[in-house]
Amino acid sequence: MAELRKVAIVGSARIPFARAYTGYAEEGNLTMLGAALGGLVEKYNLRGEHIGEVMAGAVLSHSRDFNLAREASLDAGLSPRTPGTNVQIACGTSLQAALALGAKIAIGEIDSAIAAGTDTVSDSPVVFGDKFQHRAINLSRARTTGEKLKAFKGFNLGELTPVAPSTQEPRTGLSMGQHCELMARQWDISREEQDALALRSHQNAARAYDEGFHDDLVVPFAGVLKDNNVRADTSLEKMATMKPAFDKQSGHGTLTAANSTPLTDGAASVLLASEDWARARGLPVLAYLTLGQVAANDFAGGEGLLMAPTIAVSEMLRRSNLTFADIDLFEIHEAFAAQVLATLKAWRDPDYNRVTLGRDTPLGEIDPDRINVRGSSLAYGHPFAATGARILGLTAKSLATSGKQRALISVCTAGGMGVAALVERAA
Amino acid sequence: MAQMQTPNVQMPPSRAFTFHLDFEGLGWLTIDVPDAPVNTLSRETLAELAGIVTALEEMASSGELKGVVLLSGKDSGFIAGADITEFDEMSDPGVLRAALDRAHGLFDRIEALKVPVVAGIHGFCLGGGLELALACHYRVAVNDDRTRLGFPEVNLGIFPGFGGSGRSIRQAGPVDAMQIMLTGKLLRASPARRMGLVDKLVRVRDTLRWEARKAVLQARKSSPAPFTKRVMALGPVRGYVANKMRAEVGRKAKPEHYPAPYSLIELFEQHGDDWRAMKRGEAERFIPLMNSNTSKNLRRVFFLSEGLKKQGVRGKDKPVFRRVHVIGAGVMGGDIAAWCALRGMGVTLQDLDMERIKPALDRAKALFRKRLRSKTEIDNAVARLEADVTGKGLARADVVIEAVVENLEIKRKIFAEAELKTRPGAILATNTSSIELERIAENLTAPGRLIGLHFFNPVAQLPLVEVIRSRFNADADIARGAAFALAIGKSPVVVKSAPGFLVNRVLMPYMLGAVQRVEAGANKEQIDAAAVAFGMPMGPIELMDTVGLDVGKSVAEELGNPVAPDSQFARLIADRKLGRKTGQGFYTWSNGKAVKGEVPPHPDLAGLGRELVQPLVNATAVAVAEGVVASDDLADIGVIYGTGFAPFLGGPMQARKDGRA
Known part of the structure; x- marks a missing residue:
């Protein structure tokens, strides 16, 4: 087999992230994803261009959007010859897409690709309960009046109660927040630590905005020009007044609306390519996507729903013979402040390293000044499937502009999974 | 694209149209007028269409043609109207009469084709373009922000002359049709559909052809306006309606200055209950309007305003304006900031303290409520306008507009700081109306960067922005200023720095x-x-x-x-x-x-x-x-x-x- 090719990150484009039911109340996944891809098309002059493959997904999705990636690619003005694949691994969706596409570029199957994700809570699919749904299907298949009537046998009005989409874990029945409360208890993460991390995320993100870091990463959409969750003026005092959001009764609750990500609408995309493809078009190479890893843990057995990134990162570093000391920037997706803090604590914990990660020496401490230096999801918000692409785009630009060498990305997902990636500076 | 069939009938050569017959017997007729940014219906184009329609008639009667779909090959839209540049040559009533009769005859023949004719509309479908679409049997349009249908003729001192007066009444009913013809108001896709000008909406342009194909194969035919609408043109009601229309028009235009709307109302009063008669009566009233001084002058004004839109910077150097920093939250500064935010810019509005900025934000909110449709749109506009007491918006601004008190020293200080803090390409502009531009600019390191952008009160209503040129400015500085004015939907006129400027x-x-x-x-x-x-x-x-x-x-x-x-x-x-x-x-x-x-x-x-x-x-x-x-x-x-x-x-x-x- 021929030698693997390098996977260049050309750049990224995303629409501003908006808290649910605000700026994008009238939009949907297709228009949002189309706009994010349109941002790449504008920025890198891709109108009518045949891209090897677009891979994208949404966690909350209407059945009509079964070909979301393909439809959005056409809306964005890419060549009709550009295939689009829907993928989905909860909050890891667009990072996983980038890894899959990176592999295809590396082996020479394609020369260019777009990894993307979108999510909206404001336009989430609301359906009837199972019982009524089956009646409706039986009704549509019924031929005779008798059969049609039979479809409604035993009907009661309660069946018409619409069911909103749920982000509960099907296996445990707990929400993500409730799971993260358990992680905070298990790893002894205090409310104060969580609030401090959230504050820093907002401050870092606000500074990045003021410095104009996002000016060429964020494209206006539907009259929204910037993320509306970033709060430059928040404070520990304000955060301290918030009540627990998930554990309202036990008195132990530490997760609040301030140290958890809000429900968010948004879409993000990253353009990947072989070096030759980028060079031939005079496009930049900001960084290389060099490694990836997806992992899962026994969350149903009690390992902590959002702890799988510890494994993904550990495995990835093992494969590359790197240690934390070799990493200049850490992009650890902040689903909850407690999730980040528990992860960091686990990497320092000798028992956890030995038992769960199979390491005799703990991965160890990370310099806090290397973590989420431009803020993360607590500040920007977290449209589930879009977050990976947001982070990857931000990371590539950070490396290109900062002179740092190597960045590590870690994203936790529902279902006890985690996706990690390594990004290295170009030249 | 569907496999091509060779029609047995010879298609005449055409510059503006392409035609192909597919294996299902559908004829795909695409208009793409060469060397023009938009499609217009010139005499030449209409003559070509007449030849094509003759061929279509033969193909329809031979049975090889199942239907026709009319589409535009241009991104800009369907058809923007008749070719106004030809209007002056039509001053001879005989020439004009013949041209109108030819167009009427052509559109009638399209309507009389034995097979379904469907128009697929995206972007602009105006004037003669809409009249042509209305002569088709069914209309599909793209439901996006760019679609606009309407009759802007009245702004040129005339009214629809290709049968549109009658056909629009037939489809939309007398009240709605007369309303759009009398005001020249352009409709988006949804209201046009509600009004009955369009039969079906699709999400994207790709879908036009597929919905149109379905319409042809099912021989769909647009239904005329229902009786509940038509009743407004029946018997004595019509006279009453006509008088209401006269009163409405009278509030804006006097008959001795603007005869066209009054003439259209008279036509309606005569024939509003019979669309064919209305159509037949068009020409007789249209000809004197076209030859009136009013129409000649309005046509010239139209071309001049189109000329203003061609100023600015084009091509790949075309600047992108996203962020505007306005200094001074008084009446002018505040209203300029609000206008820029309304038009989609991110705006930082700077003044000494929040008390001074607050009233401007309140006025802005009132403007957004008036001009925007939904709560989300209003909220997003509110979010685009930020109070900025510390002036942090300066560093990232694409345009800086100063609108503080008329005090030379204060203005000089503001621009000395702005010159240091803004990025080099940002426009520096003053809204001064009484201080000579050169005196504000002369102490700057690059005095050519400062231009004047003179807005008029009330900003939201007056379309003009005087782009003031000092002796330091280069053409490029002024062009960028004009480009910005255009980007916020204003009409820039370049004026030399001189007391009072022009207005x-x-x-x-x-x-x-x-x-x-x-x-x-x-x-x-x-x-x-x-x-x-x-x-x-x-x-x-x-x-x-x-x-x-x-x-x-x-x-x-x-x-x-x-x-x-x-x-x-x-x-x-x-x-x-x-x-x-x-x-x-x-x-x-x-x-x-x-x-x-x-x-x-x-x-x-x-x-x-x-x-x-x-x-x-x-x-x-x-x-x-x-x-x-x-x-x-x-x-x-x-x-x-x-x-x-x-x-x-x-x-x-x-x-x-x-x-x-």
Whole structure:
């Protein structure tokens, strides 16, 4: 087999992230994803261009959007010859897409690709309960009046109660927040630590905005020009007044609306390519996507729903013979402040390293000044499937502009999974 | 693309149309007028279409053609209308009559085709383009932000002349159809669908052809307006409706200035219950309108305004404007900031403290509520406008607009700082109306960066922005300023830095002249009525009250016309009776309206009005002679947009040339 090719990150484009039911109340996944891809098309002059493959997904999705990636690619003005694949691994969706596409570029199957994700809570699919749904299907298949009537046998009005989409874990029945409360208890993460991390995320993100870091990463959409969750003026005092959001009764609750990500609408995309493809078009190479890893843990057995990134990162570093000391920037997706803090604590914990990660020496401490230096999801918000692409785009630009060498990305997902990636500076 | 069949009938050659017949028997007719950014229906294009329709008729009767789909090959849209550049050549009534008869005959033949004809519409579908679409049997349109349907003819002093008056009434019913023809208002896809001008909406352009194919195969035919709508044109109701329309139009346009809407209403009154008769009656009324001075002048104004849109920077250097930093949250600064935010810019509005910014934000919110449709749109606009006490928006701004008090030192200080803190490509602009641009610019390291962007109050209503050029500016600086004005939907006119620029300079002698007459005993109501009778949108005394007597006085002084201290004008100012904003000026103001007394009779009001505007016309001529504006054309469009000067007269310079002012 021929030698693997390098996977260049050309750049990224995303629409501003908006808290649910605000700026994008009238939009949907297709228009949002189309706009994010349109941002790449504008920025890198891709109108009518045949891209090897677009891979994208949404966690909350209407059945009509079964070909979301393909439809959005056409809306964005890419060549009709550009295939689009829907993928989905909860909050890891667009990072996983980038890894899959990176592999295809590396082996020479394609020369260019777009990894993307979108999510909206404001336009989430609301359906009837199972019982009524089956009646409706039986009704549509019924031929005779008798059969049609039979479809409604035993009907009661309660069946018409619409069911909103749920982000509960099907296996445990707990929400993500409730799971993260358990992680905070298990790893002894205090409310104060969580609030401090959230504050820093907002401050870092606000500074990045003021410095104009996002000016060429964020494209206006539907009259929204910037993320509306970033709060430059928040404070520990304000955060301290918030009540627990998930554990309202036990008195132990530490997760609040301030140290958890809000429900968010948004879409993000990253353009990947072989070096030759980028060079031939005079496009930049900001960084290389060099490694990836997806992992899962026994969350149903009690390992902590959002702890799988510890494994993904550990495995990835093992494969590359790197240690934390070799990493200049850490992009650890902040689903909850407690999730980040528990992860960091686990990497320092000798028992956890030995038992769960199979390491005799703990991965160890990370310099806090290397973590989420431009803020993360607590500040920007977290449209589930879009977050990976947001982070990857931000990371590539950070490396290109900062002179740092190597960045590590870690994203936790529902279902006890985690996706990690390594990004290295170009030249 | 479907596999092509070779039709047995010979298609005539065409520059604007391509045709292919597919294996299902569908004929795909695409209009793409060469060397033009938009499709228009010139005589040549219509002649080509006539030849094609002959071929289609043969193919339809031979059975090889199952239906026709008419699409546009241009991104800009379907068809923007008839080719207005040809209108002047049609001044001979005989030539025009023949051209109209040919177009009517052609559209009737399309309608009479034995197979379904479906129009697939995206982007602009206006005037003659909409008339052609209405002659098709079914219409599909893209439901996006860019789709616009309408009849803008009335703005050119005419009305639809290719059968659109009758066909639009047939499809949309008399009230809606007349409303869009009388106002020239352009409709988006959804309202057009609700009105019945369009039968089906699709999400994207790709889908047009597929929905159109379905329509052909199912032989769908658009249904005419239901009886509940048509009843408004029946029997005595029609006369009543026509009178309501006359009253409505009368509020905006006088029949002696703008005959077209009145002529259309008469046509409706005659034939509104019979769309065919209405269609037949079009030409007879259309021909004199087309030959009227009003229409000639309005056509010229249209071309001049199109010319303004061609200013700015094109091609790959076309600047992108996203962030505007406005310094000074007073009436002008605040309203400029609000306007920019309304038009999609991210705006930071700077002033010394929140108390000064707050009223501007409140006014902005009121503007957004008035102009935007949904709560989300309003909230997003509110989010685009940020108060900025510390001036942090300066560093990332693409455009900086200063609108603080008229104080040279303060302005110099602001731009000295702005020059340091902004990125090099950012536009630096002042909204000053009385300080010479050169004096603000001269201390800058790069004085050529500073331009003037002179907005007019009320910003949301007046389309003109004077782009002020100092002797330091290069063409590129001015072009970028014009590009920005266009980006926020304003019409830029480049004016040399000179006292009063263009608009204030020509307005002031006219207003002061009228004030002097009133001081000498003339009746102010009569003065104002005379100006309106001449064709001004508002009389000069009412205008002075609206602008504010204090503002009028300071502009007058700057132009070397000090107000006599013993005048009524000076006394009103001394008593803080400053006009509309204080509730009392020359007039008493109640609920934003001047309380006016009876107008004393006058044998020739319009003649008096013409006398009143003499100073304005004279001043315009001097401004052109001194090179304040580059040409008569720019002076005319600038004064029309800046003062509302009678568009049907074509502006002050044209009116003087025609001996009408």
